[in-house]
Amino acid sequence: MLTNNPLVSVIVPIYNVENYLNKCVKTIISQNYPNLEILLIDDGSTDNSPIICDRLAKKYKSIKVYHVSNSGLSEARNYGIKKSKGKYLFFIDSDDYIREGLIKNMVIIAEENNADLIQFNYQKKEDSEEKSSWPELQEKYSVYRHNVALRKCLDYQRINIMAWNKMYKRELFSKLRFPANEIHEDESTIPYVIDLANKCIVTDDIYYSYLQRKNSIMHSPIGKKELIYFKIFDKRLSYFNTKYNGKYDSLILYHAIVAIQKNIFLLTQIKNFDLNLLKEFKRKLDLYYNALKKNNNTSHSILLKAFLYKYMANIIFKIKSSRGML
Incomplete structure (x- = not known):
């Protein structure tokens, strides 16, 4: 009461x-x-x-x-x-x-x-x-x-x-x-x-x-506005790395990879999507994944799940390439 x-x-x-x-x-x-x-x-x-x-x-x-x-x-x-x-x-x-x-x-x-x-x-x-x-x-x-x-x-x-x-x-x-x-x-x-x-x-x-x-904005098509995710996760990495000495880096990197893979999938569902945007998503995903691999606090389970997300993104990227879209 x-x-x-x-x-x-x-x-x-x-x-x-x-x-x-x-x-x-x-x-x-x-x-x-x-x-x-x-x-x-x-x-x-x-x-x-x-x-x-x-x-x-x-x-x-x-x-x-x-x-x-x-x-x-x-x-x-x-x-x-x-x-x-x-x-x-x-x-x-x-x-x-x-x-x-x-x-x-x-x-x-x-x-x-x-x-x-x-x-x-x-x-x-x-x-x-x-x-x-x-x-x-x-x-x-x-x-x-x-x-x-x-x-x-x-x-x-x-x-x-x-x-x-x-x-x-x-x-x-x-x-x-x-x-x-x-x-x-x-x-x-x-x-x-x-x-x-x-x-x-x-x-x-x-x-x-x-x-x-x-x-609503949240239901609008994927576009360059989604590049804000890079800023969000980069800031998150910097802030929590500095404050907690890297304690949460692997979690943040993993979820950055998940978010980008999702955006890659959604982007490629759009007819005549922005190819440069897809390449930028792919480039940043690779950077996050490489940083995750080098992180000593990364568990095997997180690394495996991140690899699967990266693998799916690579397949999507290659399919679009093979069809002459890139």
């Missing part, structure tokens, strides 16, 4: 979501938690989203609206962090929605365990699905200290890379921000958040519905 109700800040970045915004905000307003501030960050929307935001703010005193020039998801989140005052933060995408009881239940768990971060589970929904249904709550969770949580995050096991299915102590973002003007901003941020947390908690209970929209 809560002896007090610490202020919770819910940050909702908004851009041209007039068809989804009311439902999203309604699920936040209907939370059974008494000490809540909802920050709607209108990122220069050109549809009716700004009007909807202002209407909601007039109706509910817990809502604060900020109209800013269009700068992208990261900057909208960062603006919300700057304006927030809560002990805890949520980031909720404006076309998604949450389950009743999410905020209260996460605060209770955090307060009872002195947790810095709590990750809850999510379900995917298609645009055409109208009804909201939630599986029964199990009310169980796992507690991870810093070193275990960080390893699980870097290994993409148990602790995932998304920003929106977590509750954070606001102090984790005292110096950290999402990168401006970049896609895959969560990949560039969450591992460093986890590194700042002394204790993380993970529950498998589903509290978040993630909408899969066909016109």
Whole structure:
């Protein structure tokens, strides 16, 4: 039971979501938690989203609206962090929605365990699905200290890379921000958040519905924008190598190889794909694999799996070459 109700800040970045915004905000307003501030960050929307935001703010005193020039998801989140005052933060995408009881239940768990971060589970929904249904709550969770949580995050096991299915102590973002003007901003941020947390908690209970929209950035064709992965993994290697003396290098290199192999496969499914981009993917994959082989901390199992990913990428590359595409 809560002896007090610490202020919770819910940050909702908004851009041209007039068809989804009311439902999203309604699920936040209907939370059974008494000490809540909802920050709607209108990122220069050109549809009716700004009007909807202002209407909601007039109706509910817990809502604060900020109209800013269009700068992208990261900057909208960062603006919300700057304006927030809560002990805890949520980031909720404006076309998604949450389950009743999410905020209260996460605060209770955090307060009872002195947790810095709590990750809850999510379900995917298609645009055409109208009804909201939630599986029964199990009310169980796992507690991870810093070193275990960080390893699980870097290994993409148990602790995932998304920003929106977590509750954070606001102090984790005292110096950290999402990168401006970049896609895959969560990949560039969450591992460093986890590194700042002394204790993380993970529950498998589903509290978040993630909408899969066909016109979203994440569902757009593979292109040069995916080169950001090199920057993401290179920065990750440099930061964690320096801080932990190479302890996590093999994990980071392995998952860099996995990500690039996936992009190679997706790229070559596109008719008239960019051949130079494919070559760049292949070049970087070879560099990561060679670095993994030379790393003394690389286990045989990781090296074998990395070899198989590289082997699959080489087959794809050779097939396209044999057909006169390269």
